[in-house]
Amino acid sequence: MAEAIVVQGLKKIYKGHLGDSVAAVDDLNFQVDQGEIFGFIGPNGAGKTTTIKMLLGLLFPSSGKITVLGKPAGDIEAKKRISYLPESPYFYEHMTGIEVLDFYCKLFKMDSASRKRRIGELLEQVGLTKDGSRSLRQYSKGMLQRIGIAQSLINEPDLLIYDEPTSGLDPIAHKDIQDLILSLKKQGKTVFVSSHQLTDIESVCDKVAIINRGQLVKLGTMQELLQIGRTVITLSGPKDGFADEVKPLAERVSVEGEFMRVYTETGENVNKVLDASRGKASLVSVVPQKQTLEDLFVEIVREGRK
Numbered sequence: 001m002a003e004a005i006v007v008q009g010l011k012k013i014y015k016g017h018l019g020d021s022v023a024a025v026d027d028l029n030f031q032v033d034q035g036e037i038f039g040f041i042g043p044n045g046a047g048k049t050t051t052i053k054m055l056l057g058l059l060f061p062s063s064g065k066i067t068v069l070g071k072p073a074g075d076i077e078a079k080k081r082i083s084y085l086p087e088s089p090y091f092y093e094h095m096t097g098i099e100v101l102d103f104y105c106k107l108f109k110m111d112s113a114s115r116k117r118r119i120g121e122l123l124e125q126v127g128l129t130k131d132g133s134r135s136l137r138q139y140s141k142g143m144l145q146r147i148g149i150a151q152s153l154i155n156e157p158d159l160l161i162y163d164e165p166t167s168g169l170d171p172i173a174h175k176d177i178q179d180l181i182l183s184l185k186k187q188g189k190t191v192f193v194s195s196h197q198l199t200d201i202e203s204v205c206d207k208v209a210i211i212n213r214g215q216l217v218k219l220g221t222m223q224e225l226l227q228i229g230r231t232v233i234t235l236s237g238p239k240d241g242f243a244d245e246v247k248p249l250a251e252r253v254s255v256e257g258e259f260m261r262v263y264t265e266t267g268e269n270v271n272k273v274l275d276a277s278r279g280k281a282s283l284v285s286v287v288p289q290k291q292t293l294e295d296l297f298v299e300i301v302r303e304g305r306k
């Protein structure tokens with residue numbers, strides 16, 4: 001499968017007035033395949049927006065290489081096939097939804113009949129058909145975000161780059177935007193979406209990159225990232241010395257009253273602990289702990305702060 005985005009050794013150093021410098025993006029490497037939804041997540045200040053601006057050619061990297069749709073970042077031909085929804089899209093509030101879309105359609109030099117048809121399609125696609133004639137001043141945050149998405153679809157782009165499309169939205173609006181992103185994938189588009197709304201990412205993304213302090217800390221499919229699970233084995237009435245015996249197989253062993261809990265990586269060690277327990281303790285339960293992306297994220301970010 002062809003790649004939509006390839007990033008190699010990407011770095012961005014911001015230089016301050018006092019001669020200080022911040023490595024906002026520090027040696028990033030990743031690639032996004034065509035047709036996938038790629039989640040780009042990290043805490044505030046991780047370097048998400050900086051990376052996105054470099055992908056779009058709005059900022060120059062300090063070093064490294066970026067290829068977008070087979071062309072260097074910023075290439076005019078590639079740009080025609082890309083669309084960008086910024087972190088906080090800004091629109092003229094006195095305009096109606098239809099007027100705003102019409103304004104952008106004109107930038108694409110569409111004639112009046114095609115503009116009318118396209119605006120109707122776009123409003124329908126983002127669920128704003130009824131609100132097209134209202135001024136944006138009367139729109140809620142979720143509605144503004146939808147108009148932003150409608151605007152991003154005018155030129156029928158192949159690659160969509162959305163910077164935090166769900167930030168500040170309520171759960172229903174979140175879900176709507178997730179569904180919209182999934183429908184774009186069905187149309188064969190590639191979606192690169194940054195967020196710290198981890199639950200959004202978890203449900204829509206094929207692949208996720210987690211960045212922290214400008215560096216990539218994890219990259220993989222949702223399945224790969226989340227299978228690093230643990231299993232908790234609860235036993236009762238352990239014989240003396242049994243806790244010490246299983247310690248090498250476990251990340252942690254705790255004994256509370258007559259119960260003993262063994263926290264171990266899901267996999268072979270679970271069998272080993274169970275084998276070792278025969279005749280030395282009674283089995284109460286074996287519970288796999290499914291890790292959510294949120295757990296993983298918090299763990300990674302905390303690890304980075306140590």
Ligand SMILES: Nc1ncnc2c1ncn2[C@@H]1O[C@H](COP(=O)(O)OP(=O)(O)OP(=O)(O)O)[C@@H](O)[C@H]1O
Nearest residue numbers: 014015022024042043044045046047048049050051
């Ligand atoms: N124009 C700039 N000049 C100097 N430093 C900057 C500039 N823009 C961003 N930074 C710094 O670069 C780092 C990364 O910022 P960036 O905006 O890319 O993060 P982000 O992941 O998008 O964060 P958020 O989730 O808050 O949007 C931060 O330390 C930020 O302070």
Ligand SMILES: [Mg+2]
Nearest residue numbers: 048049050087
């Ligand atoms: Mg940002």
